[in-house]
Amino acid sequence: MTSQQVVLREARLNWKTNIDSECLPSPIDWKALEEYAISFKRKRSNYDGEITCNVSAEYNMGGLHVVRRLDFQDGTTWVARLQLQKATPESLERLLNEVHTIQVIRERSRIPVPELFTYEASDDNAVGVAFMIMEFVPADTAMDSFGGWPVHRGKIPAPFRRKFYTGMAKIQVELASVRFPKIGSIIKLSNGEYSVGPIPRIGGPFDSAADFFEAWAKCAKFPYSESTIRARTPSNLVDRILISIRDFPSQLAKFAKHHSFQEGPFPIIHTDLYTSNILVDSMCCIQSVIDWENTIVAPWEMVEFIKDLSIVPPVMDGPLYNETESDRELLAERKRYIEVIQTWERVRQLDSKLSTVLDHWNTQSLAHAIWLYLEGRIGFYTDVFKSFELE
Structure with a gap:
């Protein structure tokens, strides 16, 4: 067993350990998952000998997925990311979008993203x-690290x-460097090339930001x-x-008809x-970026901090x-952030489209307002x- 494999097995993550206490909306056959992983590993490695696999007691859970390790007897560790709800045409579309996005990000950027081994896009299995089966990265999310939410409230x-x-x-610069001529969701064509397809619930692909x-x-x-709004x-x-x-x-539709937007090619944006x-690791060095499910190729005016x-x-x-002192500190931090982006754009010999859009206050206000609208934040949106x- 290699030292790296030992690290994988001994990594202590801030995961839960009592999945039987969870009320999962859809039944999951964990034994079938083990058998699936064994079958795929045998095929992947072209190995005919005995292979055993155990689903870890530890797990992590978000709003849409549950994650568990797959530990093999040879020290290899993978991770399974399973949907909590039954599949729908939209969830199928989003899963495939995530698969193709992960693949193009790994191929065209330096962003650390787990390798995707295999997946089942429907629940007909x-x-x-x-679910997806992916490379296991022995690291906690920044949210769960350093004591987690009770200690730092997500900061x-x-x-x-x-x-x-x-x-x-640096990751945002890398992300913005992967561009496409149209706006939409990433799709992988039968010839292995990447293109842009429709965005669930919105449509497309679109030739312009407008x-x-x-x-x-x-x-x-x-x-x-x-x-609800009146009560709050x-x-x-x-x-x-x-x-x-x-x-x-x-008003946004009217604004789009006369505003001068940046032209393509357009960047990929991770929406969360x-x-x-x-x-991150124990020193807060970034190890991987996850959850690419809702990633799209978007107008530059949708890119935000x-x-x-x-x-x-x-x-x-x-x-x-x-305005509070916290607001002023955040504005100063944003200024430093833009300076780092400008430096990294020069290092990567890229244009300054990303730093320009982040440094434009009105554009950032519009971009964030659009995301806040979908989240239900109450406010004077049309302002x-x-x-x-006034520009």
């Missing part, structure tokens, strides 16, 4: 759900913050009802906010560059906005367009 501890942000800036935003506006739905909003502001939320999609999707450095546009809070009128 012995395991009972759709990188101050001693490691500069190192983490530098690493993430076409994308108009399509987005037709599909966008704020997730909360009027009664000061009575003197709620009527204005309700109108602003209602009108945001239509949050600490829960970044694996990593979630740790995102700021709710002050105009969205209107009269409720009050983000007023800043563009």
